[in-house]
Amino acid sequence: FKFVSLKESGLDGKTLEKMDAEALRALPAVRxxxxxxxxxxxRYRKRLKRKFGDALRLRSFGVVALGFERLVTLSVRTGK
Structure with a gap:
């Protein structure tokens, strides 16, 4: 989980509400x-794989919060 303040993003809450997911992902602070x-x-997947081998089929999620207005998610599936 990561947090980007409105100040860091350079935008206000109303502007963020109007933006689609792709536009949010393109913001430099979000990237x-x-x-x-x-x-x-x-790093975490590597440690889990070392501990459990290929027994786990993991799905990892990264979440970036833009202030308290918006969330941007990233999903990565690993394993077979």
């Missing part, structure tokens, strides 16, 4: 936080 989330998920 940076998504990258951080992906890196964290990759």
């Amino acid at each position: 940076e936080k998504q990258r951080e989330a992906q890196e964290g998920l990759a």
Whole structure:
């Protein structure tokens, strides 16, 4: 889970409400936080795979909150 303040995004809540998911994902602050989330998920998946092998079919979720107005999600399925 990552958080981007409205100040960091450079936008206000009303503007964020009107934006679609693709436009939100394209915001530089959101892209940076998504990258951080992906890196964290990759480390965590690696540890779980080392511990449990291929027995788990994991689905990982990264979530970026834009203020308290919007959420941007990233879903990654791993395994067979």
